[in-house]
Amino acid sequence: MVEYSIGGLRDMFLGNVRRLKEILKYAKISSDVAEIDASNLVHKEVNDLMRYCALQGVRRIVLKGVRGQRYIGTRLYFPDPRPKLEIEIHGFPGNDLGAFLDGHRIVVYGNAQDGVGNTMDSGEIVIYGQAGDVVAMSMRGGRIFIRDDVGYRTAIHMKEYRDKVPVLVVGGTAQDFFGEYMAGGRVVLLGLNLDDKPHRARYIDTGMHGGIMYIRGRVEPWQLGKEVGIVDMEAEDWKFIEKHVGDFCEIFGIKEDEVLGGSFLKLKPVTKRPYGKVYAY
Amino acid sequence: MFSHLLPEFIVERRDDRCIRCRACERQCSFEVHRYDEELDRMFSDEKRCVGCQRCAVLCPTGALIVRPHPGEYRRNANWTGERIQDLKKQAETGGVVLTGSGNDKPYRIYWDHIVLNASQVTNPSIDPLREPMELRTFLGRKPDVLELRFNGGDYEDVEIATELHPNVMIETPIVFSAMSYGALSYQAFKALAMAASEYGTLFNTGEGGLPRELRKYGKNAIVQCASGRFGVDPEYLNCAAVIEIKIGQGAKPGIGGHLPGEKVTLPISVTRMIPEGTDALSPAPQHDIYSIEDLSMLIYALKEATNYEKPVSVKIAAVHNVAAIASGMVRAGADIIAIDGLRGGTGAAPKIIRDNVGIPIELALAAVDRRLREEGIRNKCSILVAGGFRCSADVVKAIALGADAVYIGTPALVAMGCTLCQKCYTGKCNWGICTQDPYLSRRLNPEIGAKRLVNLLRAWSLEIKEMLGGMGINAIESLRGNRDHLRGVGLEDWELEVLGIKGAGE
Numbered sequence A: 001m002v003e004y005s006i007g008g009l010r011d012m013f014l015g016n017v018r019r020l021k022e023i024l025k026y027a028k029i030s031s032d033v034a035e036i037d038a039s040n041l042v043h044k045e046v047n048d049l050m051r052y053c054a055l056q057g058v059r060r061i062v063l064k065g066v067r068g069q070r071y072i073g074t075r076l077y078f079p080d081p082r083p084k085l086e087i088e089i090h091g092f093p094g095n096d097l098g099a100f101l102d103g104h105r106i107v108v109y110g111n112a113q114d115g116v117g118n119t120m121d122s123g124e125i126v127i128y129g130q131a132g133d134v135v136a137m138s139m140r141g142g143r144i145f146i147r148d149d150v151g152y153r154t155a156i157h158m159k160e161y162r163d164k165v166p167v168l169v170v171g172g173t174a175q176d177f178f179g180e181y182m183a184g185g186r187v188v189l190l191g192l193n194l195d196d197k198p199h200r201a202r203y204i205d206t207g208m209h210g211g212i213m214y215i216r217g218r219v220e221p222w223q224l225g226k227e228v229g230i231v232d233m234e235a236e237d238w239k240f241i242e243k244h245v246g247d248f249c250e251i252f253g254i255k256e257d258e259v260l261g262g263s264f265l266k267l268k269p270v271t272k273r274p275y276g277k278v279y280a281y
Numbered sequence B: 001m002f003s004h005l006l007p008e009f010i011v012e013r014r015d016d017r018c019i020r021c022r023a024c025e026r027q028c029s030f031e032v033h034r035y036d037e038e039l040d041r042m043f044s045d046e047k048r049c050v051g052c053q054r055c056a057v058l059c060p061t062g063a064l065i066v067r068p069h070p071g072e073y074r075r076n077a078n079w080t081g082e083r084i085q086d087l088k089k090q091a092e093t094g095g096v097v098l099t100g101s102g103n104d105k106p107y108r109i110y111w112d113h114i115v116l117n118a119s120q121v122t123n124p125s126i127d128p129l130r131e132p133m134e135l136r137t138f139l140g141r142k143p144d145v146l147e148l149r150f151n152g153g154d155y156e157d158v159e160i161a162t163e164l165h166p167n168v169m170i171e172t173p174i175v176f177s178a179m180s181y182g183a184l185s186y187q188a189f190k191a192l193a194m195a196a197s198e199y200g201t202l203f204n205t206g207e208g209g210l211p212r213e214l215r216k217y218g219k220n221a222i223v224q225c226a227s228g229r230f231g232v233d234p235e236y237l238n239c240a241a242v243i244e245i246k247i248g249q250g251a252k253p254g255i256g257g258h259l260p261g262e263k264v265t266l267p268i269s270v271t272r273m274i275p276e277g278t279d280a281l282s283p284a285p286q287h288d289i290y291s292i293e294d295l296s297m298l299i300y301a302l303k304e305a306t307n308y309e310k311p312v313s314v315k316i317a318a319v320h321n322v323a324a325i326a327s328g329m330v331r332a333g334a335d336i337i338a339i340d341g342l343r344g345g346t347g348a349a350p351k352i353i354r355d356n357v358g359i360p361i362e363l364a365l366a367a368v369d370r371r372l373r374e375e376g377i378r379n380k381c382s383i384l385v386a387g388g389f390r391c392s393a394d395v396v397k398a399i400a401l402g403a404d405a406v407y408i409g410t411p412a413l414v415a416m417g418c419t420l421c422q423k424c425y426t427g428k429c430n431w432g433i434c435t436q437d438p439y440l441s442r443r444l445n446p447e448i449g450a451k452r453l454v455n456l457l458r459a460w461s462l463e464i465k466e467m468l469g470g471m472g473i474n475a476i477e478s479l480r481g482n483r484d485h486l487r488g489v490g491l492e493d494w495e496l497e498v499l500g501i502k503g504a505g506e
Helices: A021-024 A043-055 A235-252 A256-260 B023-027 B054-058 B081-093 B186-199 B213-222 B234-238 B266-272 B292-305 B323-329 B359-375 B392-400 B411-417 B446-471 B493-499
Strands: A027-029 A033-035 A062-065 A088-094 A102-109 A120-128 A143-146 A167-170 A183-189 A210-214 A228-231 A266-271 B009-013 B033-036 B041-044 B066-069 B097-101 B115-116 B137-140 B148-151 B157-160 B167-170 B174-176 B222-226 B242-246 B257-261 B279-283 B312-317 B336-339 B382-386 B403-407 B484-490
Touching: A021 A043, A027 A043, A033 A043, A043 A062, A043 B292, A088 B167, A102 B081, A143 A235, A167 A235, A183 A235, A210 A235, A235 A256, A235 A266, B009 B041, B023 B033, B023 B054, B054 B066, B054 B493, B081 B097, B115 B392, B115 B446, B174 B186, B174 B446, B186 B411, B186 B446, B213 B222, B222 B234, B234 B292, B234 B312, B242 B292, B242 B336, B292 B312, B292 B323, B312 B323, B323 B336, B323 B359, B336 B359, B359 B392, B359 B493, B392 B403, B392 B446, B403 B411, B411 B446, B484 B493
Parallel strands: A033 A062, A062 A088, A088 A102, A102 A120, A120 A143, A143 A167, A167 A183, A183 A210, B174 B403, B222 B242, B242 B312, B312 B336, B336 B382, B382 B403
Antiparallel strands: A027 A033, A210 A266, A228 A266, B009 B066, B033 B041, B115 B484, B137 B167, B148 B157, B257 B279
């Protein structure tokens, strides 16, 4: 075992990491399903085992006893084309769940922490619970469904390109700076747990210059950044909402009619160039 | 165009030489030159001239002279012409004055106050033309202890028993600075990639992504993950040699970047993965990094995303507490720390920021190297420095002050044609370097550009070998942090102390 220490401090990621052969006992592989007991594993060990399982041809990984381990699903990029994995997490994954995710599907039975889907490329993350701050930051593709609330700075600088349009659906409400700097993608905030109370996030979509946000429930104009405007819902928007919110309701067992019956607000940037006029050329 | 401004340049056309070929008119994207058919005469609108000298050097008869305009305001040490003109621009637009390239103000350039040593009598100098001279450099974290295993008793069969961290080998301690495709034309960007690959060093993609067809140059690429996260996909990260988290830039510490929508053409939008015509906004902070702990989180996220196979660099601008920040970065897990000084270049930055924020790289480097050595963690990272390196002597001095390698941006652009007119932000670069206009960018041939860049690297490397040989050193490794080979001239005590060098004669 290599002991990593920096200037007397233990490296919180690499310290006490055991070699793969020492932790193989925590993974049980039967045909194409692997079950990993994560309760005694540190961050890197969980991902070491997951990568090992993926290389063994496993298609589905069930993680039990997850207690705050970070980057789950991040180290599953392989240059050669391989089938994508189905990852089931029981417990509480740590920060940066599914960061840079490459097409896999992650389902969390519990709450997630900060940085869910950070710079995620493709795939799907479903969370049966709530998530922390900076969810879907710079997300580039795929879908994230969060049943309950999200924290501050959600969907910052989300992007899109041609047919690669990321989608985030949040069942509860969000905190300040929701959708700040958004450059693309679709964000839906449903406010299902608000009981008709207004959303409380401020600075929504400040600096937004691309993408679309849909908010169900009450939001006052002062809560919005000055770079966005409220526009009318069109047929295409309803089609989008029906598809993705429909999927959301189906996954979480929520009555779709009640959700779609609410009032939706569509927010769009007023310009693709919010700061074009601040310079003297 | 602004009204009531004095022209900055005067265009003198020697009529006896002018053959009305109109080459100047075709070459100038700023539309200075104009031909009047009726009068059979060339006219010039000097107000538009930026002094890039493209017309002067391409005029087949040498009929053009472009030089600073002799017209000036009343001389005033406080209210220089530049200050007056900037005020007028602001009064007219209400906007922030933009500029390009590095800080041009007369801050002390410490390189010019540091001299190198050479061997005389007591220690022989080495002739690099006939004796081996090692410039090869490894970037990345080094182990605390190196354990060797000798197989058999003859000391021939040796292997390293210590588990090593990923390191990247470069043939010369010179690396091309971060300049994105978007700021640079495709041709200029490709020339840097080709040259790095040919010479065995690295180029840096900046934060504009790496076009797919150029990913074959990934082995020589430092790919950036910056606040805008443009073009960052798993393949982009995994094809690279080094991944760099960009926190700041010497020309504009603390602020983000705006690539204006008109520069986001189709190919740029493909590479950055944003819709065409949208402003590419890089926020000032990385919104997932508000502390050293957060930085650590992103460093390890990137290591996870690349299976711990690549060194991760963190680039910051040189600012007041740079040494403490650097220490935190190393503790956060950075394998390379890149520091960009006060004179670092840019494609576009507010002039007020470029000219006033940050500290000189010489002082920052010396402070960081000393701090990391005092804390016993200098081996945990490589130090890459950037910001105003003009020649090979600056590189040698930086290495003696503790750098592992040096980033060069402006010298590379000059090698490709740049004349430092500082108009990069207009997107009208007549040299085809800093533009997305196909008519202009075609002027730069990537093969020729790459050749010139390789020549530059070769010339500097030869000069470095000469200087090393003169000092009696045959490997760049022996010069690293070797301040005994430096002496200060015309520096004050506090400056010598920060630099950690003696005054000349001592």
